[in-house]
Amino acid sequence: MKTLVFTLIAVSLIVANFCDAIEENLVLYFDFEEKGNTAIDRSGNDNDGTIIGAKRVDGKIGQGLSFDGEDDDISFSLKGLLPTAGTILIWVKQLEVSADNSRYIFNHHDPNRIYIKAPEGNLLVTLGNTGLPGTGKILEIGVWYHIALVLDDGKYELYLDGESVQKGTYKGLNAINPTSHLCNHKGTEAFNSAVVDELKVFSQALDKASIKKEIQSEAVFASGKIATTWATVKKQ
Numbered sequence: 718m719k720t721l722v723f724t725l726i727a728v729s730l731i732v733a734n735f736c737d738a739i740e741e742n743l744v745l746y747f748d749f750e751e752k753g754n755t756a757i758d759r760s761g762n763d764n765d766g767t768i769i770g771a772k773r774v775d776g777k778i779g780q781g782l783s784f785d786g787e788d789d790d791i792s793f794s795l796k797g798l799l800p801t802a803g804t805i806l807i808w809v810k811q812l813e814v815s816a817d818n819s820r821y822i823f824n825h826h827d828p829n830r831i832y833i834k835a836p837e838g839n840l841l842v843t844l845g846n847t848g849l850p851g852t853g854k855i856l857e858i859g860v861w862y863h864i865a866l867v868l869d870d871g872k873y874e875l876y877l878d879g880e881s882v883q884k885g886t887y888k889g890l891n892a893i894n895p896t897s898h899l900c901n902h903k904g905t906e907a908f909n910s911a912v913v914d915e916l917k918v919f920s921q922a923l924d925k926a927s928i929k930k931e932i933q934s935e936a937v938f939a940s941g942k943i944a945t946t947w948a949t950v951k952k953q
């Protein structure tokens with residue numbers, strides 16, 4: 718029994734190590750590990766998502782949500798987020814190129830725009846009334862990428878797989894909309910064929926180390942190490 722308790726504590730410490738104070742500023746978290754037409758917001762803020770058409774498939778960690786690029790949607794609120802500071806993190810794998818090649822990944826629509834998209838595969842963001850140039854980083858079809866967008870009072874920084882690929886300034890992001898979407902524009906157009914997983918939105922600007930930590934902690938779960946540890950605990 719002592720071994721069991723010790724192992725449980727050790728596992729708890731491993732998990733706690735990756736879930737530090739920044740988790741308090743989590744305003745939305747979808748892991749897509751459920752069934753049905755609601756994506757449960759694990760942050761506790763009731764920013765649940767309404768799914769139309771999109772299907773659960775193998776994701777980056779467990780299940781992800783797959784969009785057909787024709788008419789699939791998920792809409793959700795971002796209660797708890799202010800327009801002044803925040804971080805959006807998401808895993809995405811582009812599938813075939815859909816008719817509209819704008820390839821929206823995250824859509825918080827105009828006039829207070831927060832767009833993460835990859836037209837022609839070229840990763841770019843649009844913020845408020847500021848259209849920004851493509852990063853030149855191409856999201857290949859069938860490959861998982863981790864994207865993090867940090868907003869900090871008129872300054873932004875975009876990360877791809879934990880590395881900064883663009884930063885600068887923006888204007889005109891003054892309010893948070895009642896709804897946002899993944900993989901389309903406003904839920905009505907520019908549908909993107911892709912699988913997404915692990916959408917996290919924080920109400921603070923995360924630094925590079927915190928973003929890397931998020932990716933690292935997810936990698937631990939994805940590799941099954943935690944599950945393996947639990948399996949070992951159960952045997953004792």
Ligand SMILES: [Ca+2]
Pocket residue numbers: 770771785787788789
């Ligand atoms: Ca559909």
Ligand SMILES: [Ca+2]
Pocket residue numbers: 748749750776777778779780781914915
């Ligand atoms: Ca998942």
